Amino acid sequence: MALLLLGVWGILLLLGLWGLLQGCTRSPSLAPRWPPGPRPLPFLGNLHLLGVTQQDRALMELSERYGPMFTIHLGSQKTVVLSGYEVVREALVGTGHELADRPPIPIFQHIQRGGGIFFSSGARWRAGRQFTVRTLQSLGVQQPSMVGKVLQELACLKGQLDSYGGQPLPLALLGWAPCNITFTLLFGQRFDYQDPVFVSLLSLIDQVMVLLGSPGIQLFNTFPRLGAFLRLHRPVLSKIEEEDDPEDMFGEANVLACTLDMVMAGTETTAATLQWAVFLMVKHPHVQGRVQEELDRVLGPGQLPQPEHQRALPYTSAVLHEVQRYITLLPHVPRCTAADIQLGGYLLPKGTPVIPLLTSVLLDKTQWETPSQFNPNHFLDAKGRFMKRGAFLPFSAGRRVCVGKSLARTELFLLFAGLLQRYRLLPPPGLSPADLDLRPAPAFTMRPPAQTLCVVPRS
Template identity: 90%
Template sequence: MALLLLGVWGILLLLGLWGLLQGCTRSPSLAPRWPPGPRPLPFLGNLHLLGVTQQDRALMELSERYGPMFTIHLGSQKTVVLSGYEVVREALVGTGHELADRPPIPIFQHIQRGGGIFFSSGARWRAGRQFTVRTLQSLGVQQPSMVGKVLQELACLKGQLDSYGGQPLPLALLGWAPCNITFTLLFGQRFDYQDPVFVSLLSLIDQVMVLLGSPGIQLFNTFPRLGAFLRLHRPVLSKIEEVRTILRTLLETRRPPLPTGGPAQSYVEALLQQGQEDDPEDMFGEANVLACTLDMVMAGTETTAATLQWAVFLMVKHPHVQGRVQEELDRVLGPGQLPQPEHQRALPYTSAVLHEVQRYITLLPHVPRCTAADIQLGGYLLPKSSWTRRSGRPQASSTQTTFWTRRGAL
């Protein structure tokens, strides 16, 4: 027995020595090099520096101290923050697909259970994304037929604006037109602005987006087990289920009949057609059809509506900008002429204002990316992210990189 124990200890010592030699001979350039950042507290990380509201302002203040690329800890999650044009451009343009991945975000794992387009992964994500791009192209996105539908919706919106006769109007009205364009692509027909289903759906989407940005959901994403125990995700899941109920009804009652081999007239129709074909992995089963439709509804409505609403607000705040935009439109389009895609190059100031609006408002600030491979960025080596899943939840930390740019005056 003593000889056996001595042999075991000898093997362990040899393994330890081998590991030590491996560590010493490994090239130091391959070791991860993280950007500087504030020292994290146990369990909390750097959450005490960020607060629960206006995290963008806190991150910009940290960038003034630590530079345009720095590391923070959201709980135990190490996160690299990029602030400023140069480093963001290097990340988006210079790294190719190495920063194209997204980590599993706990709240979206609960909402979609690995389905849909934007927060799924692996073969299902690739199949869904390729199908969606192909379908939108076949439906005429960026083609003259789609331009006509957009201009028709613009006429409907103009009629609504004119009905107020110069009196105050609800800002949400500006979101109706882009939402209807999305619904036209999804279901093959537009809604009347007074349709109860249309009104209810837009109201629910707005409530869901507010809840997704709430401190409770931020806490849930940082500490998913604690958040689940405290049931912090229940309000948003409840509202999402109300949205799903409306979408199920639309899938059953508003969709056109399945054609006999003809081209699909809507995104939903194309999804249902795909599900009728050979689908051994059930990538286009009923549950994933609903998940993909939910993703398209949420992503295709709120972002465009928010951009238009903020554009109006900011141009009211900066009337000289509004005046220059109006002057350029009058000069290029002329009286009574509607804009066309070919006018975009002749409207550089208007295009720049719209891009600045999207930069200024920090649209979708809490959706990080993660590295798909070891990458060099800003003089630092960020390792490939790695995580495991159990019961649909992330169980180990990953390397996340989120982009943050400074706000500036229009």
């Protein structure tokens, strides 16, 4: 018995020593290794270096000093920023599920309780994304009938534009068509542009998007306890009401959160991009003229654009791609590490917020000949043929690539080509194209400025 006990104790001792040795050998490799970055101030961290608007440009300036991967402190929260095509693409495409989560952003935790598809993570995100993809497929977004819905909305938009008789109209009006296409998908019918429900929905989306981009909400997200004490989140919550989130992945609240994501993302992003596209044509009349020459040559005055026409319209396609590259509509939506991850020679612990800076990809000097200029030739080869570019990532990449990418591209092409086929787009009286200010309006997305323009039927 004594020998047996001695043997048992010996085995336990050996196991203990082995575990201790394993722990000693693992601990140095498991200790986080953070990229370099600016020294943080107490409480504020590095917020003083970012400013309130166009923080993506400030982050790009910091990357020139600290490299393509650096650490900043948003308040007390350590955050890793990825800048430039190579490091961003490797992170989005090469890490799989390890960088597919979102950090808990306080305002969206209040709005959606961790549900939906845009700001959810883990099992909730996977369930929400599957639900959204199946829903879009069942609604026929890949079917020929979808093209008919878009062209029907184009006809309604033309009627609205014609009613102005060439007089100045708000640029925001051009966003009505993409919004109505999303409403048609979700609600089964389109709205008349004067319908009070339609007007109320547009107003609500506009107010929420402006509030989400406000300094008060930025402060709330960075310092949620202080923000809650100051009730900085109440204006947004007063616009959106939702029940408590149940545990069921497909419970009513999560379905509602997914639907809310489709409404907000499906309307705001496509509507803002179309407005930018038209605004940039007013700003660059020579580009507008070349698009119209191509449309006249390929389609003529009577034939409506179809998706299959894109191959025969390389310059028009190049212009639309350049619009999306140039504006960077969603410049830095954060990710979060779902596990300890090796990235760029550094070890980031689970739960680290990571910002893949899409602006730095779409303006990367190593990828684009004239990154700061609006230049459709970025997407044309020497023979004038459309050319795909790897650094064109406005819809992000990897596991969280935009689920509505295909629908958005179809909408944008048909609406943009249809509008330029019929109208000349001009600045309002008293202004020249050079007078137009391209600085984005403050909002959650990079919206175009509030502007008027004239839409005149072409002879």
